[in-house]
Amino acid sequence: MSEEKKDEQLEQEVIQEETTCCQTEETCFKEESLExxxxxLEEELKQSEEKYLRVHADFENIKKRLEREKYQAIDYASEKFAKDLLTPIDTLEMALASANADLDAAELLSKLKEGIELTIKNFVTTFEKHNISKIDTDGEFDPNVHNAVMQVDSNNHESGQIVSELQKGYMLKDRLLRPSMVSIAN
Known part of the structure; x- marks a missing residue:
């Protein structure tokens, strides 16, 4: 609708309101002028536009902030796990440092063994804390979690049973991290 038609329509509405409102000159009071x-209305439109622009700008800022936070969360998702791995690495470094100590061979071997056992214990504790579990290799072969790399003859095992574990497998909650590498009986 063109501006002239809008103005005309507004004028007609104002005139109609004045006519219906005012039966006589005495009872009629002047309505708001057209101008x-x-x-x-122009001021209300301007305020509405400003409000819309502020809300839109706020929305865009929130969207950008959430996007930035999402990428930070992805980048630093493993931070807690990485911090927990610092203890086992410290234990390994202490075991290595003990190799330089002035000890006889038997005592040195004992200290190194103790350091390695402590390191493994620290790793197991860290894994448990982060829901990483070792895959069980007792019993039947399961192709979903085991990787058979060889078949061996065994009198002690039935065909298809796991004879030995060559490399441990691990699960993160219910997701396979690495299958167990096993040998199975013929």
């Missing part, structure tokens, strides 16, 4: 009404 005042247009100015008021």
């Amino acid at each position: 005042d009404k247009v100015a008021r």
Whole structure:
């Protein structure tokens, strides 16, 4: 609708309101003039536009902040796990440092063994803390979690049973991290 038609329509509405409102000159009071009404509506439109622009800008800022936080969460998702791995590495470094100590061979071997056992214990504790579990290799072969790399003859095992574990497998909650590498009986 063109501006002229809008103005005409507004004028007709104002005239109609004045006519219906005012039966006589005495009871009639002057309604808002057309120019005042247009100015008021323009001001309301301007305020609405400003409000919309502020809300839109806020939305865009929130969207950008959430996107940035998402990428930070992805980048630093393993931070807690990495911090927990610092203890086992410290234990390994202490075991290695003890190799330089002035000890006889038997005592040195004992200290190194103790350091390695402590390191493994620290790794197991860290894994448990982060829901990483070792895959069980007792019993039947399960192709979902085991990787058979060889078949061997065994009198002690039935065909398809796991004879030995060559490399441990691990699960993260219910997701396979690495299958167990096993040998199975013929």
